[in-house]
Amino acid sequence: xxxxxxxxxxxxxxxxxxxxxxxxxxxxxxxxxxxxxxxxxxxxxxxxxxxxxxxxxxxxxxxxxxxxxxxxxxxxxxxxxxxxxxxxxxxxxxxxxxxxxxxxxxxxxxxxxxxxxxxxxxxxxxxxxxxxxxxxxxxxxxxxxxxxxxxxxxxxxxxxxxxxxxxxxxxxxxxxxxxxxxxxxxxxxxxxxxxxxxxxxxxxxxxxxxxxxxxxxxxxxxxxxxxxxxxxxxxxxxxxxxxxxxxxxxxxxxxxxxxxxxxxxxxxxxxxxxxxxxxxxxxxxxxxxxxxxxxxxxxxxxxxxxxxxxxxxxxxxxxxxxxxxxxxxxxxxxxxxxxxxxxxxxxx
Numbered sequence: 359x360x361x362x363x364x365x366x367x368x369x370x371x372x373x374x375x376x377x378x379x380x381x382x383x384x385x386x387x388x389x390x391x392x393x394x395x396x397x398x399x400x401x402x403x404x405x406x407x408x409x410x411x412x413x414x415x416x417x418x419x420x421x422x423x424x425x426x427x428x429x430x431x432x433x434x435x436x437x438x439x440x441x442x443x444x445x446x447x448x449x450x451x452x453x454x455x456x457x458x459x460x461x462x463x464x465x466x467x468x469x470x471x472x473x474x475x476x477x478x479x480x481x482x483x484x485x486x487x488x489x490x491x492x493x494x495x496x497x498x499x500x501x502x503x504x505x506x507x508x509x510x511x512x513x514x515x516x517x518x519x520x521x522x523x524x525x526x527x528x529x530x531x532x533x534x535x536x537x538x539x540x541x542x543x544x545x546x547x548x549x550x551x552x553x554x555x556x557x558x559x560x561x562x563x564x565x566x567x568x569x570x571x572x573x574x575x576x577x578x579x580x581x582x583x584x585x586x587x588x589x590x591x592x593x594x595x596x597x598x599x600x601x602x603x604x605x606x607x608x609x610x611x612x613x614x615x616x617x618x619x620x621x622x623x624x625x626x627x628x629x630x631x632x633x634x635x636x637x638x639x640x641x642x643x644x645x646x647x648x649x650x651x652x653x654x655x656x657x658x659x660x661x662x663x664x665x666x667x668x669x670x671x672x673x674x675x676x677x678x679x680x681x682x683x684x685x686x687x688x689x690x691x692x693x694x695x696x697x698x699x700x701x702x703x704x705x706x
Contacts, residue, residue, distance in 0.1 A: 368396035369702050372434045372458070374449075375441035376420050377406035379533050380463060383691035384438050389414055391695060394702065399430055403441070423449070431456040436701065438694050439463055454492035459701060461494045461694045465579075468495040468587055475590050477502050478696045479638040480509045485697070485705055494697050498580070499689025500524050500603065500612055501587040503662045503681050506688075508618070510636045511629060511677070512592055516621040518675075519598040522584065525606045525613040526569060527653065530685050531556060536609055543607075561607050569603040578603060610657035612685040617670055617678045626667050629677055633664055638688070643667050651682035662688055 371388065375381040381402075388395060398413055401423035410417040421427055423441070431437070431453045439446055439462045446466035453460055467473045474484040475495045488494050497505070504522060511517060528535040535556040542552050542562035552560055559566050570579035577585075581601040588599050606613075634641045642651050643665035651663035662683040670676025683689055 368394045369435040369698075369706075370397045370399070370433055371395050371698070372399040372401060372430070372437040374401045374423055374437060374439040374445070375463075376400035376411060377402045377409065378440055379529055379536070379686055380440035380690045381438075382411070383686045384440065384694060385411055385413060387687070387691050387695045391699070393695060393699065396435075397433070399434060401427060401441075428452055428456070431458045434458045435706065436461065436698050438698065440690065440694075450493060457492070459488060459492050459494070459706065461496060461697050461701075463496045463690055463694060465498070465583060466495075467491075467493050468497065468583070469590065470495070475587060476697055477505055477591060477693060478700055479636075480505050481591055481593070482700065485700055488701065488705060494701070496690065496694045496697065497587045497591060498583040499530060499685040500526060500580070500601075500614065501584050501591070502689050502693055503612065503683035503685075504584070504614055504616060505588055505591050506636070506639055506662045506683075507616070507633060507664050507679065507681055508588070509592065510632050511618065511620065511624070512594070512597075514622075514632060515624045517592075517594075517597060517618050518621055519619040520588065520600070521617045522599075522601045523615045524569075524584075524601065524603045525565075525608075525615075526603060527606065527608045527610050527612055527685060528556075528561060529610050530569075530612065530689075531605075535561075539607055539609065557605065561605060563607060565607070566605040567602060569605055577601070608653050610684060610686070611653040611682055612689060613651070613653060614681045615678070616681055617676060619670075619673055620675045620677065623675050624677060626669050626677065629679070630667050633667075638662060639664060641665065641667075651680060653682060656682045657684050658687070659684060660687060660692055 400420040407422035437460045443464040443466045446464040472490040474487045528539045538556045580603040584601040585599045640661040650665035666680035
């Protein structure tokens, strides 16, 4: 086990990737939830370093993250990273050796057996293993919202199989992707020229069944993340999971159509009541009043919303439902801050 810092009331915190969509959300949520920040360190690439970010009415300089900056980590307790897989693979070992606990939002460490992959409402107890490498992995945004709903159902009725199709917003790919959707939409409405850069095809008025790279088995990396991460978080390698991940032309929140098959028969009403009592989950499910989760309702909120709960008529033990959550908040930044809160209050 690696060295960790002594217990103090306030924690020195770093955000790596501070000027990106998730990094900015992390900063906002730290302030919003009044996290006990001692000194705040912000880092970005050379394209963004040198600007200032506001935190509790103070301007904090965003520094370039390079080898020199690593000396700062002798005094940094917790680092929140959202700077990509390569940065995380390269720099996290250098940070953890200096005693910093890293909460990583990339895919770099999620499947490492010595690194806990945590959604606090689902597998809080796994945080006890953080000190094996001084790393906690933040799951993929689409996985986070799905396992929040699956966990209580699995505990009660035992899930055998999960089939999910995602409808993922452009914010999941970052600011430039959101700008591309906006520019393409404006261009199309004005008979202008369409420029494609962030996606493999035009995203405006289109759906693209392609997120991340394709693998030899025909799945994309995004789909395999959901499959493998779900099994790890729920501690059930026997669970059968399949996914199709689709990018859709909306700015915020990811939606998912999920069908599950359980060992024990569950009615729609039983599932509805169970999820109504689940922390972090909000049931919006009254089709007679056109009430069900929507991207426009969930963007900017903390809850993962679920509705359209119904029994699957194609199988005796099937349940179908619709899940929507703000991918920048619960899917990334909020989940990371909740992990930091748990570490600061109970584990460090």
